[in-house]
Amino acid sequence: MEIIRLSGETGLTGSHDSEASQKRCLALIDLQLRYMPPEHPEVVNNRKVLARSFNSSHRYAEAAEQYRALLKAFQRVMGPEAPETLECQTNLKSMLDHLSESEKRLQECRDSYQAQSLALGKEHPQVLRLQTELAERLLEMSKYEEAERELRFLVNVQRKMQKDIDDTANQNLLNLAVCLKEKGQRKEALEIVEEVEWIVADFPRADALVFGAGGRPACRNQRRTDQAPREAEGAC
Secondary structure, eight states, X not given: OOOOOSSSOOOOOSTTOOHHHHHHHHHHHHHHHHHSOTTOHHHHHHHHHHHHHHHHTTOHHHHHHHHHHHHHHHHHHTOTTSHHHHHHHHHHHHHHHHHHHHHHHHHHHHHHHHHHHHHHOTTSHHHHHHHHHHHHHHHHTTOHHHHHHHHHHHHXXXXXXXXXXXXXXXXXXXXXXXHHHHTTOHHHHHHHHHHXXXXXXXXXXXXXXXXXXXXXXXXXXXXXXXXXXXXXXXXX
C-alpha cells in the first residue's frame, strides 16, 4: 500500500518543472488542506514553491492564484502590514501585470499574423514566421489547444514542402511534442521527437518536458554520423 506523506520535498525546482510535477504539488496541497489549516507552514511553503514554479514557467494566472491564497493566509495570521504580507501583495501584483502584458503581446501577435495571412497567403514565409511566433507565445502561456492547432499547420506545411529540416522546423516539431505531452498524448510526442534528425539536447526545455528528468534514452540521443542501416537502431 502506498504511503502518502503530508510533508517533504515537492520536487519543483524552477523553469524546467513539468506540468505533471506542478500537478503533483497541487495535489499535495489539496491533500494537506484536508488535515491542516491554510496557514500551516507546510501548506504555505508548498504554495510559495508552486507559485515560483508557475512564474518560472510563465503560467502567471496559476501563480497569481497561489499568491492570492498566500495573501489571505498572511493577512489572517500576520496582519496586513507584516513584511510577508506586503511582499506577497507585490508578487501578486507582478503576476497580474505579467498576465496583462502577456495577453496584450499575444493579441498583437494574433492581429499581425491574421493581417499578413490575408495579404500574403497562409504559406508565405513571412506569415509562417509570424505563425511560429504566435505558437510559441501560446505555448509559453500554457494555451496548449491553440498552440497545437498552429503547430500542426506549420508542421504539415513543412512536410508538404519537403524541405530540409532546419532549426525553426525542429523547434516547431519539438514544441508540438511539448503540447502533446502536456495533454497526456505521450506516445505521439515521442514519435514526433524521434522524427527530428539532429541532437535533441539542443532543446533542453523540450527534452525535459517530453522525456522527464532522465531525458531521452542514450542510444537515441546521438546524431547519426555514419550510414549504418536503420535496422541496427532496433537494438537500442
